[in-house]
Amino acid sequence: MKRLFTNLFLVALVIAPSALFSQNCRNIVKYCGHAKRDGFLRNGQSLSGAFAQGDTAEITFVVYKDMEYRISLCSPTHDELDGTFEFKIVEQITKPAWKDVITYETETEYDDYGEELEVRTEKKSRRRVYNKVDVVRYDNKKDEDAQEFIFISDKTRKLTIKVFIPLSEGEEEGQGLEAETYACVGLLIEHQPGPTTGFSR
Amino acid sequence: MKKNMFKWNVIALVGVVIGFSSCGEEVIPEKEEIAIEVNVQDTVLLDMPELDPDMAYSVPTPNELFAVIKETGVLYDGTILNAPENIEKYSSKKNQALNFGVYFTDLAFASSFSENASILSYFGTIKILSDDLGISNALDAAIYEKVEANLENDDADSLLFLSNDTYFQAYSYLEENERGSTLALIVLGGWIESLYIMTNLGEYEEGSNLIARIGEQKLTVGNLMGFMMKYQDDSNVAEVMEELADIEELFWSFEEEEGDDVTTSQEGDVYVLSGGSTIIVSAEQYEELKELVAALRKDIIEGEL
Numbered sequence: 001m002k003r004l005f006t007n008l009f010l011v012a013l014v015i016a017p018s019a020l021f022s023q024n025c026r027n028i029v030k031y032c033g034h035a036k037r038d039g040f041l042r043n044g045q046s047l048s049g050a051f052a053q054g055d056t057a058e059i060t061f062v063v064y065k066d067m068e069y070r071i072s073l074c075s076p077t078h079d080e081l082d083g084t085f086e087f088k089i090v091e092q093i094t095k096p097a098w099k100d101v102i103t104y105e106t107e108t109e110y111d112d113y114g115e116e117l118e119v120r121t122e123k124k125s126r127r128r129v130y131n132k133v134d135v136v137r138y139d140n141k142k143d144e145d146a147q148e149f150i151f152i153s154d155k156t157r158k159l160t161i162k163v164f165i166p167l168s169e170g171e172e173e174g175q176g177l178e179a180e181t182y183a184c185v186g187l188l189i190e191h192q193p194g195p196t197t198g199f200s201r
Numbered sequence: 202m203k204k205n206m207f208k209w210n211v212i213a214l215v216g217v218v219i220g221f222s223s224c225g226e227e228v229i230p231e232k233e234e235i236a237i238e239v240n241v242q243d244t245v246l247l248d249m250p251e252l253d254p255d256m257a258y259s260v261p262t263p264n265e266l267f268a269v270i271k272e273t274g275v276l277y278d279g280t281i282l283n284a285p286e287n288i289e290k291y292s293s294k295k296n297q298a299l300n301f302g303v304y305f306t307d308l309a310f311a312s313s314f315s316e317n318a319s320i321l322s323y324f325g326t327i328k329i330l331s332d333d334l335g336i337s338n339a340l341d342a343a344i345y346e347k348v349e350a351n352l353e354n355d356d357a358d359s360l361l362f363l364s365n366d367t368y369f370q371a372y373s374y375l376e377e378n379e380r381g382s383t384l385a386l387i388v389l390g391g392w393i394e395s396l397y398i399m400t401n402l403g404e405y406e407e408g409s410n411l412i413a414r415i416g417e418q419k420l421t422v423g424n425l426m427g428f429m430m431k432y433q434d435d436s437n438v439a440e441v442m443e444e445l446a447d448i449e450e451l452f453w454s455f456e457e458e459e460g461d462d463v464t465t466s467q468e469g470d471v472y473v474l475s476g477g478s479t480i481i482v483s484a485e486q487y488e489e490l491k492e493l494v495a496a497l498r499k500d501i502i503e504g505e506l
Contacts, residue, residue, distance in 0.1 A: 027376055041361075042366070043262060044261070044368060049257070058256050064417075154474065155479070156420060157420065160256075191265050
């Protein structure tokens, strides 16, 4: 029994720092570089949180038609991570498609002697189906690891940002469960009315 | 005994592993097939999606929405907003939080249209409510002087910035001080007021920009519920989520019309996201939405929720 408590204590010891860390990360986004001089306003959809290094965090947000947005990331607790974030902007879209469906019908027929026979017939039909597919709209790895994404949209849409929180230099994945493997990360979303003609600023 | 200890060790270890893995993993694209009757060609009715408790959901700010609404060509109408005098009706923390959201939205609407008299009045109302809610420390102490100075100089851009920043500061403060349930009520009050304003700025006109913007709130309602879900252990939040259910279900009945293929292009340093489906709102759905929103909003501003 004593060992049980010792083990639970060890588990608590591992979890507690991350919980504490999580609290300290609140509103960390206020330390991320704000592009006020470019006319951007800080957006309430920005987020702060404690994330395990080596993991991927997901945040879904809504962007309005013809507004210009700037997305950037920062980690005031782990400066070495700044400039190394990997992120993708993904949109789930619904794609229509046709699907061949085969159904079987069973009919009762009678043979020459009046005996019941069950006849199974195959029936082919087409059904309209709608598949939800994740489309990657932007991947910073394909943009020289750019750490900000500025965009405008021709429609209001819901997007998901998938952020990979890299390991600090010298750390290896699966190294352990120490609190040091957590980093405070701020996802700053900014907005401003988009240009009415053309897209250059 | 040793065997039992081993069992507990395994349970503890599995708990740790599950706890950590829930922080997020590389996600495999989700695919779901929804069978639809034959001959339905261009529109699709999607089921209400299941909300992912591990996903973070964000809700757009009122300032952002009204910047978009202004572009639809609608005119400012101050008579539809919640009167500042109603503040006397809000004695409970729940009603104060809901109406903080309402008044902030009214401020955002007035700021977007540079309605100076209303801006000052709503800033004053927000100040009183922020004192009542214990969040006045979050706001810039000199904010009211700045507002007055900008009003004198007729600096619309700065006023818009101040209004946006006030919301951001209050939002951040509540988050930082673990007052998520108050924040959830503010966000909901603000969202309902936004819908109320939008549905009272014009009559239904098929395909109009205003109706399109209202229909697009279908995208926001899912995020709003996902955001509130985090705080639903609070009875006040759970109650207002229940009140919102009819509106949420109505939004999910809006059909989506397939559009062009999605593309991402680049113009200078700005990316352009194009294509995708459009949300369609019928006249009947619009009227029903208008009615449901007006009823819920009435309960909020009368302090009866």
